[in-house]
Amino acid sequence: MIRSHIMLCSGTGCVASGCHSVSDAIEAEIKAVGLENEVKVVHTGCFGLCALGPIMIIYPEGSFYAEVKPEDCKEIVDEHLLKGRIVRRLLYHETVGDDDTITCLSKTGFYSKQLRVALRLCGVIDPEVIDEYIGFDGYQALGKVLTEMKQEEVIDLLKKSGLRGRGGAGFPTGLKWEFAAKAKGDQKYVCCNADEGDPGAFMDRSILEGDPHAVIEAMTIAGYAVGADQGYVYVRAEYPIAVKRLALAIEQAKEYGLLGKNIFDTGFDFDLEIRLGAGAFVCGEETALLTSIEGNRGEPRPRPPFPAVKGLFGCPTVLNNVETYANIPQIILKGPEWFSSMGTETSKGTKVFALGGNVTNIGLVEIPMGTTLREIVEDIGGGIPNGKKFKAAQTGGPSGGCIPEAHFDVPIDFENLSAIGSMMGSGGLIVMDEDSCMVDIAKFFLSFTVDESCGKCTPCRVGTKRLYELLDKITSGKGEMSDFDQLDKLCHHIITSSLCALGQTAPNPVLSTLTFFKDEYLAHIVDKKCPAGVCKDLLEYFIIEEKCVGCTICARACPVSCIDGKVKVPHVIDQSRCIKCGVCKEKCKFDAIIIQ
Amino acid sequence: MTASTTLAFNGTKEQEQKLKDVIVQHKTQKGALMPVLQEAQEIYGYMPREVQIMVAEGMGVTLAEVYGIVTFYSQFHLQPKGKYKVHICIGTACYVKGAGKILEKFERELGIKDGECTSDGKFSVDGLRCVGACGLAPVLSVNEDVYGKVTEEQVAEILANYKD
Numbered sequence: 090m091i092r093s094h095i096m097l098c099s100g101t102g103c104v105a106s107g108c109h110s111v112s113d114a115i116e117a118e119i120k121a122v123g124l125e126n127e128v129k130v131v132h133t134g135c136f137g138l139c140a141l142g143p144i145m146i147i148y149p150e151g152s153f154y155a156e157v158k159p160e161d162c163k164e165i166v167d168e169h170l171l172k173g174r175i176v177r178r179l180l181y182h183e184t185v186g187d188d189d190t191i192t193c194l195s196k197t198g199f200y201s202k203q204l205r206v207a208l209r210l211c212g213v214i215d216p217e218v219i220d221e222y223i224g225f226d227g228y229q230a231l232g233k234v235l236t237e238m239k240q241e242e243v244i245d246l247l248k249k250s251g252l253r254g255r256g257g258a259g260f261p262t263g264l265k266w267e268f269a270a271k272a273k274g275d276q277k278y279v280c281c282n283a284d285e286g287d288p289g290a291f292m293d294r295s296i297l298e299g300d301p302h303a304v305i306e307a308m309t310i311a312g313y314a315v316g317a318d319q320g321y322v323y324v325r326a327e328y329p330i331a332v333k334r335l336a337l338a339i340e341q342a343k344e345y346g347l348l349g350k351n352i353f354d355t356g357f358d359f360d361l362e363i364r365l366g367a368g369a370f371v372c373g374e375e376t377a378l379l380t381s382i383e384g385n386r387g388e389p390r391p392r393p394p395f396p397a398v399k400g401l402f403g404c405p406t407v408l409n410n411v412e413t414y415a416n417i418p419q420i421i422l423k424g425p426e427w428f429s430s431m432g433t434e435t436s437k438g439t440k441v442f443a444l445g446g447n448v449t450n451i452g453l454v455e456i457p458m459g460t461t462l463r464e465i466v467e468d469i470g471g472g473i474p475n476g477k478k479f480k481a482a483q484t485g486g487p488s489g490g491c492i493p494e495a496h497f498d499v500p501i502d503f504e505n506l507s508a509i510g511s512m513m514g515s516g517g518l519i520v521m522d523e524d525s526c527m528v529d530i531a532k533f534f535l536s537f538t539v540d541e542s543c544g545k546c547t548p549c550r551v552g553t554k555r556l557y558e559l560l561d562k563i564t565s566g567k568g569e570m571s572d573f574d575q576l577d578k579l580c581h582h583i584i585t586s587s588l589c590a591l592g593q594t595a596p597n598p599v600l601s602t603l604t605f606f607k608d609e610y611l612a613h614i615v616d617k618k619c620p621a622g623v624c625k626d627l628l629e630y631f632i633i634e635e636k637c638v639g640c641t642i643c644a645r646a647c648p649v650s651c652i653d654g655k656v657k658v659p660h661v662i663d664q665s666r667c668i669k670c671g672v673c674k675e676k677c678k679f680d681a682i683i684i685q
Numbered sequence: 686m687t688a689s690t691t692l693a694f695n696g697t698k699e700q701e702q703k704l705k706d707v708i709v710q711h712k713t714q715k716g717a718l719m720p721v722l723q724e725a726q727e728i729y730g731y732m733p734r735e736v737q738i739m740v741a742e743g744m745g746v747t748l749a750e751v752y753g754i755v756t757f758y759s760q761f762h763l764q765p766k767g768k769y770k771v772h773i774c775i776g777t778a779c780y781v782k783g784a785g786k787i788l789e790k791f792e793r794e795l796g797i798k799d800g801e802c803t804s805d806g807k808f809s810v811d812g813l814r815c816v817g818a819c820g821l822a823p824v825l826s827v828n829e830d831v832y833g834k835v836t837e838e839q840v841a842e843i844l845a846n847y848k849d
Contacts, residue, residue, distance in 0.1 A: 102820040105831040139820025288776030291817030326723070326760055327816055364716070365723055367758030370814065384716035386757040402715060445778030445819035452820055483777065519777045533780055537814070543757070648793060670789070675837065 091129045093170055096146045098212060099132040100298050101291070101330055102139030102452075107158075111143045114159035118166040128170055134211035134299015138199060140451040141181060146194070146212075153194050155181040198468055199450045204431065206439045207255075207292075207415040208455045211299030216334050219341040222302040228347050230421035231306050234313055235355045243314040244270060247417070250425035251437035256282055256373075256410035257488065257514050258590070259436070259503040262417075265407060268397035269315040272405035277317035279308050279359075280401060280408040282378055283324035283331070286370040287486030288537070290517035292441035293411035295453050297324065297331035300415065301338035305361060307414035309348065310421065311407050312359040319360055321401070323378050326365040336363055370487075370541035373515075374589045375408050376400075377543065388545045389589035410515065412441055432458035436502035446483075446519035449474045456501075463497040466520055477522035481605070485514030487534045487541075488594030490601025491527060510601040512594065526623035527606040528613055532560040534598035542591065549592030552583040556599060565626040568614035576603065622684045625669040629685045632673075634659045636681035643673035643682065694735045701739070703728050708743035718744055722754060722761065731765045767802045767809030769847045773825040776815030783837075784823040788812050790840040808847070 097103075097112055112130065119128050136144050141155035147165075152175050154165065161179055168174045177185060183197040194200055205211075214221035222228070234243055248263030269277060281304060285293040297304065308320045324332055339361050342348040350358045364382050371377045372387040379401045381387035400406025416438060420428045429437045436458040442465065445451050449471030456465060462482055466472070473479050481491040490511035499505050503513050521530065535557040544550045556579055559572055580596035587593045603610065612618050619627040632643070632652075637659035644652040644660055651667050654660030662673070674682040707724045711717040721740055722732070729736050732755050741748045755761040773779075773788045788799060791810050795803055802809035818824045821833025825843075832843060 101816070102818050105818045105821055105824065105833055139818070142820065285817070286814065288780075288815035289778040289819055290815070291819060294817045327813075364719065367719065367723065367760035368814070369758050381719065382716050384718035384754075386753050443778075443819060445822060446781045451778075451822070486777065517777065519781060521781050525781050530781075533777070670793070671786070672837075 091127060093128045094148045095128060095130045096133050096136075096148065096212065097130055098134070098136050098142060098144045099330075100135035100139070100211075100295055101328070102135065103142035103144060104330060106142035106156075108143035110159045111145070111157050111162065114162040115145075115165065118162045119170070122166060122171060124166070124170060131215045132217070133214060134216050135208075135295040135453055136212040137203075137208070137453040138181070138450060139453065150175060151194060152176075152191075153181045153184050154179040198471060199452070199454070202460065202464055202469055203455050204439050204457050205455050206419060206431075207296060207412050207441050208453065209300070209419065210303065211295055211453075214300070216299050216301055217337055219302060219338065219345060222300070226422060227302050227418075228306055230418035231309055231347065232353055234310050234421060235353045235357055240270060240314050240316065243310065243421070246421065246425050247314075250420045250428040251432075252413065252416055252420060252428065253436060253503065254409060255412035255416075255440065255513075255515070257485070257512065259513060262409060262413055265397055265409070266311060266314050268395065269317075269405045269407045272398045274405045276319075276402075276404045277315055278401040278404055278406040279311045279315065279317045279320040280379065280382070280406055281308055281320070281322040281414060282373065282375065282408055282410040283322055283328075283335075284366045284373045284378060285325060285328075285411070285515060286373040286541075287488075287515045287517045289443060289445050289483075289519045290486060290515045291443045292453055292516050294325075294328045294331050296411050296415050296441075297328070297335050301331075301335045302342065303415045303418055304335075304411055305338055305342050305348065307417035308361060309352065309359045310417060311409070311414075313357055315405070315407050317407070318358045319362070321362050321364050321382050323364045323366060323372070323382055326367060332363065332365065339363070369543070370537070371543045371589070371591050374591055377589065378408065379406065386543070388543045389591075391588060412516070433500060433502040435504055440501070440513065440516060442484075442516045442518040444470050444518050444520070447473055447477065447522040447525070448520040458502045459500040461498050461500055462492060465501075465518065466497070470520065473520065473522050475522075477524065479520070480523050480525055481521045481527065481530075483511075483519040483521065483530070483598075484517065485512035485594075485597070486517050487537045488512060488590065488597055489514050489517075490597045491521070491530065491605060492601070493605040495605075510597065510604055512597070524621055524623070526564075526619050526621035527602045527609045528560060528564055529619075529621075529623045531598045531602045532557065532564055535560055535595070538591065538595040542595075546586075546588040546592060548583050548586040549588070549595065552579060552587070553592070553595050555579060556583070556596065560599070563610065563613050564619070564624040566613070566617045566624075568610075570614060572614065573603070573610070628669050629664055630662050630667060630669060630671070630674060631683050631685055632660050632662055633681050633683060636679050638679055638681075640678070642676050642678065646672050646676040648672060694733050696729060696735060700728050704736070704739055705743065708740070712744065718746065718751070718754065722751070726761055732761045732763055734763075764802065765806070766811075767807050769808050769827050771808060771810045771825065771827050772813045772816075773810065774814075774816045774818070774823065775812040776819070776822075778815070778819035779823040782822040786837055787823050787825065787835055787840065790837045791844075794840055794844060808844070 145154050244267050252262045253259040369387050372381045374389050377387040377389040396406045441455045483491050496509045538553045539557050542549045639657040651663040737751045741751045775784045799812045
């Protein structure tokens with residue numbers, strides 16, 4: 090009989106930090122002491138605390154071991170599993186109190202304010218075993234829908250729940266389904282947008298890796314509600330683990346008769362196919378995504394007609410993103426009132442954020458809508474590491490904006506984030522400390538949109554390029570006051586005249602930094618200085634004579650040999666030849682090199 | 686991509702047969718061109734003109750259409766990549782943690798620019814949009830090996846792992 094379960098995170102983050110070798114080691118140690126019939130290792134999806142990987146939780150004690158190495162596994166088996174002594178040195182430090190008592194994971198700062206709905210089973214089940222999903226009420230919602238509910242009842246229920254699309258724009262999901270259901274056509278499609286292109290967002294990947302059946306079940310429900318028998322999941326090729334687990338889940342669902350012909354003996358047919366993206370950010374835009382599934386260059390199409398009326402292959406199509414789908418089976422089972430009891434007036438339920446950047450607890454967090462940024466960054470995120478000061482939180486990726494501390498107490502929902510010049514987007518939340526230059530960040534995002542603009546419409550193709558050039562001019566110390574006016578005008582032209590959301594939102598990083606961090610732009614333009622010390626052309630590396638001992642390390646490390654000086658005599662940097670790579674500063678053992 | 690040497694196409698009969706099988710398998714599928722191209726690149730490692738022609742003829746579309754798709758998506762490349770493909774994530778989370786500097790360090794160490802391949806065909810360097818492993822930022826991979834929380838000092842060490 091199994092008496093202990095080891096839940097080992099096998100999401101992308103932990104795989105990258107080496108969970109496979111930990112898995113091999115722990116299995117070997119378990120075998121070595123003959124516990125293989127008493128202890129079961131379960132490979133789960135993401136627990137959320139990606140920075141501490143590889144992570145394992147051992148039940149029934151619920152001990153959360155972080156940054157486990159293969160060489161720790163013997164101790165875990167000998168002490169914890171054989172003798173029942175928890176290995177304290179490996180516990181996540183937040184679960185160990187000052188008096189050495191061990192607290193439960195759900196009481197730690199990172200988890201206590203979270204509410205897991207979309208991520209419900211991530212880290213709880215083995216996503217590669219369909220029975221584990223079924224064991225947690227999996228496919229019950231589909232059963233209920235197919236055997237007890239009419240199509241319009243499903244749509245009404247969703248409308249009542251207040252669920253809005255988690256992909257960015259926040260369109261009411263029930264309404265979208267209703268449009269598709271009412272649209273005329275013999276063939277309809279259900280699609281899933283898993284082309285999570287926002288840099289810094291990885292919640293959709295984690296859901297597909299940790300709970301793929303929830304998405305399959307919800308898409309099948311959508312198929313029933315709108316009258317579609319075929320679905321497509323469009324997923325990034327950069328997510329190999331998610332693709333593999335989703336493919337396996339589809340196969341298992343077909344074996345169990347939960348996908349395919351005559352599901353639950355009701356005569357309803359629904360099939361799913363995976364289509365891989367090929368690295369084009371614009372394909373996250375719904376019409377571009379559909380064009381790409383059709384096998385073409387993923388260029389967006391004008392709307393209307395909206396996909397619900399004329400989508401994939403010209404047929405009515407429902408398109409939602411992964412996180413949106415992951416909510417649906419539970420809304421069906423627990424009722425719309427349960428869902429709408431969470432969140433704010435206009436934004437119901439929870440939202441998953443990928444918390445990253447300069448914050449202590451990097452990882453995946455799910456919070457009720459209406460939680461403040463301060464709670465996310467300070468309480469859940471554990472604040473800024475290395476004693477640095479907070480500067481901005483960036484949401485919405487290249488379409489979003491940078492939010493300063495002044496707006497930290499705004500409850501997060503779709504409307505509030507738009508009102509402060511950012512947007513929900515798919516849920517990337519990057520924290521930036523004082524070492525980030527906001528002009529450089531705006532330029533970083535514009536370089537992204539310049540690369541990713543598909544080129545179909547001129548305002549986006551040319552406009553973003555001109556915006557980038559203006560920012561480049563400013564960061565290289567050639568900015569003029571008249572550039573402000575130029576930036577502002579150009580931003581508004583791009584917003585009003587671009588074909589799709591990529592162009593329409595591309596100026597947001599510029600506008601929000603101009604609003605909240607104008608002083609940084611002024612420093613670059615007027616003083617020709619980069620206060621954060623990022624923009625190379627505005628920096629000068631200097632050697633402080635008093636501190637330099639003439640050890641020659643910097644001179645030897647300099648890739649362009651622009652540092653002169655004799656042994657034991659203070660060195661000098663030739664500014665005209667310096668490429669500002671920073672190697673000298675890095676190598677100096679005496680802190681004698683400073684940036685001005 | 687100036688540093689890449691344009692190699693003569695040297696596809697094998699087996700590769701060609703594999704591609705033909707893929708085309709047969711997908712031909713009747715709706716919107717099959719993308720999956721076929723993706724598998725073609727899987728077979729050949731890159732998408733030279735010769736492969737594009739084979740796909741176009743096999744799928745009954747024009748070469749222009751195939752070329753249009755291949756050049757639209759960043760996943761496809763017209764030149765071969767290095768034996769060791771260095772992919773450096775320059776997503777936002779990695780960027781604010783210094784990924785830009787890591788990329789520059791690789792460029793300096795190898796004497797090539799982002800997107801290029803060393804003249805001996807050994808290393809190629811590509812800046813990549815978010816790989817979704819933000820917890821380990823800055824992240825990079827060399828072929829299948831993933832390196833997290835990378836510092837500039839580690840760059841030379843990492844390259845030294847791929848000597849042969």
